[in-house]
Amino acid sequence: MATVSDPAQPMMPGEPVADAADGHGDGVRRRDFINIAATSFAGVGAGIAVAPLLLQFAPSADVQALSTTEVDISKIQAGQGIKAVWRKQPVFIRQLTPAEIAGANQVNTGELRDPQTLGERTKPGKLNWLITLGVCTHLGCVPLGIGEGENKGEYGGYFCPCHGSHYDTAGRIRKGPAPKNLVVPEYSFTSDTVVQIG
Numbered sequence: 001m002a003t004v005s006d007p008a009q010p011m012m013p014g015e016p017v018a019d020a021a022d023g024h025g026d027g028v029r030r031r032d033f034i035n036i037a038a039t040s041f042a043g044v045g046a047g048i049a050v051a052p053l054l055l056q057f058a059p060s061a062d063v064q065a066l067s068t069t070e071v072d073i074s075k076i077q078a079g080q081g082i083k084a085v086w087r088k089q090p091v092f093i094r095q096l097t098p099a100e101i102a103g104a105n106q107v108n109t110g111e112l113r114d115p116q117t118l119g120e121r122t123k124p125g126k127l128n129w130l131i132t133l134g135v136c137t138h139l140g141c142v143p144l145g146i147g148e149g150e151n152k153g154e155y156g157g158y159f160c161p162c163h164g165s166h167y168d169t170a171g172r173i174r175k176g177p178a179p180k181n182l183v184v185p186e187y188s189f190t191s192d193t194v195v196q197i198g
Contacts, residue, residue, distance in 0.1 A: 068198035070190065073129070081146040083134060086197045090134030091185065092146045092158070092171075093195065100156065100169040101127055107168065114181045118170040121184050131195065132171040132182035136160040143167065143182075158182065 069086040073093060076082055081094030096104070101118065109115040122130060134142050138160065144150040145158035145167075153159030153166035155174045160167075165176030172181045187197045 068196055070194055070196050072193060073195055074193035078128070080148075083146050084197070086185065090142055091197055092130075092132050092134045092182070094130045094146065096128045096130055096169060103156070104168060104170040104172075107170075107172075113173050113179070116170070116172060116181055121170055121172075121181070123187075123189065126189060129189075129195070130169070130171055131187050131197070132184055135183070136162065136165055136178055137173065137180040137182065138163055138165055138176070138178040 067087070069084060069091075071082075071084045071091075071093060073082075073095070076093065076095045078095050079097045079100070081092055084091045084093055104118040109117055118127060118130075121132075122128075134146065136143050139162060141160050141162035143153075143158035143160040143165070145152040151159045151161070153175075155166050155168035157169045157171060157174075158167040159165070160176065160178065163177050165178035166174050167178075167182055168174050170181075171184070173179070185197055187195055190196050
């Protein structure tokens with residue numbers, strides 16, 4: 001317990017001060033409590049002030065509604081594909097033929113710029129369904145090859161007319177300036193005929 005200092009003696013820095021009212025040295029404890037309470041109050045106040053600003057960065061309801069897209073794939077025959085839209089970007093959904101699957105599986109992935117197998121780019125048990133973003137990984141053009149009669153490039157997949165990137169039937173870059181394969185978005189099969197993208 002601290003004692004009242006002699007007025008003739010100078011106070012040392014950090015020396016506890018006795019409470020003159022009750023003679024106990026718990027003035028430090030009161031000060032700590034006030035500091036903690038003030039800091040807590042300031043923290044809560046800052047949180048309340050910042051919360052509306054953070055909520056402004058949250059996606060709006062219409063954007064959240066676009067976060068997933070369901071596509072009926074029941075009418076796509078082997079060797080055909082369709083273009084869907086997800087988050088305002090084109091998505092290529094293609095049903096590969098057995099010959100296209102065999103050709104993609106014969107490629108030595110060690111020779112690819114962005115090595116991936118067809119199995120890594122499709123879902124288990126759904127090797128015939130290739131789903132990629134329809135955006136060239138070079139400068140963002142939309143490649144040809146998903147539509148009937150379009151140029152599929154030298155490898156039978158997709159061809160980007162902007163700068164000449166060629167993709168194979170697995171959407172892997174084989175020739176041209178594109179650095180990466182066509183991106184495979186998050187997707188899942190909700191049934192045998194419906195795929196949900198996003």
